[in-house]
Amino acid sequence: MSELEISNITKDYGATRVLHPVSINVERGEFVTILGPSGCGKSTLLRILMGIARPSAGEIRLAGTRIDLLPPEARDIAMVFQSYALFPHMSVAKNLAFGLRMKNVPKPERARRIEHALEICNLTGLVERMPRQLSGGQQQRVALARAIVMQPRLLLFDEPLSNLDAKLRDTLRQELVDLHRRIGATSIYVTHDQAEAMAMSDRIVVMDGGKVVETGTPLDLYRAPTRAFTAGFLGQTNLLTADADGLRARLPWGQIVTLSAPAKGSVRVSVRPETIAIRQNEAGAGMVTSVSFMGANALYMVDIAGNTLKISQAGAESLIAAGNRVSLDFNGALHLLSGFERAEAA
Amino acid sequence: MSELEISNITKDYGATRVLHPVSINVERGEFVTILGPSGCGKSTLLRILMGIARPSAGEIRLAGTRIDLLPPEARDIAMVFQSYALFPHMSVAKNLAFGLRMKNVPKPERARRIEHALEICNLTGLVERMPRQLSGGQQQRVALARAIVMQPRLLLFDEPLSNLDAKLRDTLRQELVDLHRRIGATSIYVTHDQAEAMAMSDRIVVMDGGKVVETGTPLDLYRAPTRAFTAGFLGQTNLLTADADGLRARLPWGQIVTLSAPAKGSVRVSVRPETIAIRQNEAGAGMVTSVSFMGANALYMVDIAGNTLKISQAGAESLIAAGNRVSLDFNGALHLLSGFERAEAA
């Protein structure tokens, strides 16, 4: 029995179905990320878990007990909101104490737990501040502390980093990972940022249009996605059509490559930009249309027989300028996408 | 004579100096990015250029004419605001026409220019929409079109992409670069996102605390920053202290490395995470404390003799788990930071 079992949850708003039956299991202590584009229903699912929204159908079990009919305050779940939702009229200390007071935790215990949460979240010294006196990152940490001080069975995060700027996001992402390692709470983390999802999670659930598309560890999903949607959403990729015959396939411009699995006829493959090597070659089939220097790597756009390919070259000492002809080498086998892939991923 | 000459501009708010004398030259058709952390004075500088704020001292020349005393409407400059600042009570067409009307551009010419701007910005079909009926990306493009329809001598951008989500930001960044290539307007682009700065600019001006820290092409600044601040802000880096003797230096844990320039005594070097190779080695001096899978690469945190190093490994087929001992190889010469670096970068 998993710690959290979400079975066939659906949600309709009037006539529109926002969640098609969704089922997800989460193990104890696991950090699961739900990843998907804006509007795919991630927040809706979290709100249903929290009890703020009611599912139209389905069942949720936490540690074996059915909870979907309980009011939010009776579920042993805490949530970190995208907007932080700190109580603006309470100091940091009061914000942290709120939930414990509501649950009638005795005073000494309360103080102890708050102390601990403050420490974990690096907030000591800010206890008396009001939320508006805190920077964005500090507010984020208070929101986190307020949730973990409850020592809930399940922690929910709704894009908690999306309001922060890039630098701060990096820092806090690292802090969150460390924190999870320390307290080990079962966590569900919602985001539409693939880098975040990959850097943080034990497991990623990819969602699109109210459905679960694919589930797996970051590594598996990145290296061997079965759907074009996953391939495209989780990092950058080139989706190509190839003419397969066993493990060999022909790309549109005639180049012959190896496939990760045998197939026959027209197939779709996903090629990561960093797995293609680029070589300046006057006689090459491709032509660089643009190059952006990204610091650790350079990103080329290469036009080859009417297809535009993204190619990432790490640590390149000298760049190939736009307009040069190049030839491409495909290192390793190309990843074959599953057959029942819909056209939408084109 | 440069197209734009900013000479010794300062700005004080009461007793606090927000801009220390700042001087920047921009050539005709150049795309210059001003990059710096939040609050470093980027927007203030742009506002002074636009004429919305007044400099406390200094001079600005555009195409040789002094403009710092002109009101904004008399400067031949257009600006794209972070908040877009679209006129909510005007349709897209009216928003675009506003500036032309104010400058008494005759009607047929107006129509022609609007038509052209709409086309360039991919907005045809949306002309009759009101701003609130547009998505964030579309609004952004309207703001852009509204600025370029003025055919200004100088285009200013104040973090125009920071309100958009990651995916959209990538797309529009590319569009902006393309656009600049097509219309070739002299542009100053403000951002605190280093990836944006590197991908877009001909030249980057790094600012910190109201001062220009360093100026250069993205490649130069990334590869050979002279200041620790630049090194740290423009991509990730490891700042180490080494004991130098000519071109050879000793790292704190005894490893001997080559320097990019000869030096003597204790020096500070910057090492990019992707230039360090990591190798599992039971007898290695380092230990992996954490590893995050980032898709195209893996990011290791390695503890070595009390120092924590970031190491990025591209396209790693198998990851080294946390807890393993490793040894590190420094490929190439370590970059020496300039001597008069302050301690703040530590």
Next chain:
Amino acid sequence: MQAALRDRRAQLALLLLPGVGYLVVFFGGPLASALIGSLQLNGGTFTLQWYERIFTRATMLRGLKTSIYYGVAPVIVSLAVSIPLALLIRQNFRGRKLFNGLYKLPMAVPGIIVALMVIIMAERGGFIDRVIAPFGLSLPKLVRDEWGIGVILATVWKQIPFMTLIITSAFAGIPEDIRHAARSLGASRLNTFVFVEVPLAMPGITAAILLTFIGSMGSYAVPDIVGSPSPRPLSVLMVSEFNDGKFAQVYAMGMVLSLFAIAVLLAYYALTAKIGVNRAKGDE
């Protein structure tokens, strides 16, 4: 789902109950009885005579016109003062905080006292007259005059703070960047104000206009004391009918005044709904 919806309906009803219920009982009830009363003769037989009188009697008809005039004129004058005042208050001048508190005082002054002040100041032979008399000047007739200048003065005095407050906030609600964007596109200060700021502040301004219009149209003490004896606005005539105990007539006049105000409000809603400005939150 169905249950949840019903649940929410019940919640809504329960929440609305205290406020709306209170008003239904203690305001709607009397209002309904007034409406019925306005349609009855003493014996209780149905009649439209009380309404008929309003629209046939010269005094009443002129009263209705005067009411509208006393509603509109002060609004125009207040607007002419409030908009510049709102713009000035926005500036960062010395003593702004204090001024911000002080200028609102008239909101707390009852109309009758305002009328008194006008008499003391602007009546012929009153304070101003006495001050300027040594210079051989005299004040034109401002109280009891045909154009209702005294009424307009008093009403304006009382309404400017309210109007200014709302207009100030309406302007404050316009993001700075929008103003700057207009300047950067070549608009002068004036053009920015006319083409960008005023249209954007319009919802606030119209609301202020409507509320001051309704307020001044219904006010009684001011036109009674400093207004021209003839014509008198409907509100004053109504009190005079009340003093005679002609309730039915009072009710009928009250209904006409109220219907007029509500009609203006509805017209405004219809207009804005069409134009699409000012969409209220929560309307779905």
Next chain:
Amino acid sequence: MTILAETLPTARARVFQEDDRLLVSTGLYAALGLTIALPLVLMFLWSVADGWAPPHVIPRDYTLSRWMDMIADPGLLRAALNSTVIAVIVTFATGLIALPTAWAMARFPFRLKRVVEIFILAPVIIPGLVVAVGIGQVFLFLGLSYSMTGVILVQIVGTLPLMIRLLTAALETIPDDLIHAARSLGAGTAGVVLHIILPLAVPGLLAGGLLSFIGSFEEFDKSFIVGAPVIETLPIKLYIFLNPYSLQLPVAAIIAFILLLPALIVFVIAGRILRDDLMAAGMGKL
């Protein structure tokens, strides 16, 4: 375009400068003095003037006897006390009644919202006299006449609309997530109301409370018909002297001051807590 830029330099923008700021504040304060302070001062002079006819710009003789007579009336103190007690209770009761309704108006989308909005605004629109007479009848029937309760109930009709509107404006600014966060932290309905909604509604309550207090303190028509003579408030006690057809300026000036003073004090004190944006949000949209 370059031509434009070259011809324009003369059109140097006027920028708000230090000396302008002084000018503006001098001008504004002068206007304030002339339009608000001066009438108040003159009114005070009238209240202590012993005869004041042209050409005197300032009275020659003064007397305090009228003030003395007025203040010596023991009924005045009682009326002031009544007024205060009533105003306080009305203010609190109004807040209490308005809160749930304002919550519904702020939070629930429903089809008849516009209609309900107009109905709530109606007591501001409908002349008080029309309602007063009707209420008198209803209260006699309910046995509420001549009682404190009756006066309080009838005054609330007048104070409720503004309070609901201001509270609605205040409550609209509370993000949904705050409520959800409180619930996720274990607060039930009561907890949410007590610890989140009420404290956050405070600015609205203060603004509405202030207007309710002043509104109640000045109300005459309805209070008289329901309360007099058993429950006498300050206006009931004093309005007779303000009978427009027979008022004597000196007496009226004293009355005006007595009526105005508490309101002015409250206003000056509360001017600080009265948030303009809320007032505007409550009243500045229809």
Next chain:
Amino acid sequence: AETNLKNLDFDLSKVTRDNFYDIVVPAAKAEGTVTMYNFAGSFGDAWKELITRFEARYGIKVEYSDVNGAQADQQLIAVQKAGEDAPVDAYFAGGGDYPLLSSAGVVGNIPLTTILPNMDHYDPAFAQSLFGRPHGGAYPLVHLNQTAIGYDSAFIKPGDLPKTFDELLAWAEKNPMRLGVTLPSKGGSGGGFIYSVALNYLTGECRTKLTDYTLTAEQAADWAMTSECLEPVWDYYRRLLSAAELTNGNADTLNLINNQQLYMGTVWEDQVMTFIRGKQLPDTFRLTLLENGQVGSGDAMFVPANAKHVAAALLLIDMAIGKDFQAWKLENKASRSPRTDLTGDLITPETAKYLLPSSVYPRLSAPAFWDMSKALGDALDEKVLSQ
């Protein structure tokens, strides 16, 4: 007479002028308290005087309230309709309010003028009826007042003083905007004046109708609105108002005279005295009446039908009409008395110069007919002012 009183705790029908105190005093003391309304703002000090005397004499507490007449009337009417106890026991109300109050049944049916001992010298003109309305003694005036023409003698030579309505018009036309005429619907001095004008110019049938006290308010309104008889009145007003200032009330007129903008105006005699005492009128202010008469009126004190303390109320009214208090009132408030034994001779010369001279008062005092005044005022609005 049949009584409509609800809360009688003693046998009212047995009370006569002779046994009045024997029956009423104990009953009043048992009641212990009495509530009084005063509708006239300027009378507060007079009632304070009376109450002091009353409480000292009988030890009965008086609850006193100043009220707004119109509001109080409506309150009492509402109470009567609901069948509740009246909030007031003795109400000093406008003489012109009688038709309204009595038609609503508010006035307690007590023959005050025949049973109150202090009413033994009561003017028979008001004893059983008021301005032509029979009240059977239930609505006795306790204060008489007189509309008049007031003028600042500093600006008007005795020879120029108009003596008739025609002369007044001529004076006004010679001195444009120096005469103040109160708008009838905004002040009794104006209402009285228009009725006086009508009395002066109407003759024969027309005059009979004008003084037909049996007319109801509606009938009077109809007649005033439609009758040809009133043309002379309208003509008079048309000419007068093109030369005179129409004011918003009695006080408004006086105020403008104090500001030296007007030299003459329509006034109430007693109000002038109040203003003079308060130094709001010049010392040189004087009064006169025009030939053929100007309206005199008065205000009454009555017991509402549902009063709770009837005996005490009777005792209070009795004292109010007593000679001592009436004399005090005359001297201090220029309040004339309905007592026949109290004439102008009793006034000190110091006061007398501000009152109407005995050459014109009471000779030129004509009885009021307020319903007709009101009708004329409304018709004036309709036929002259609104044209």
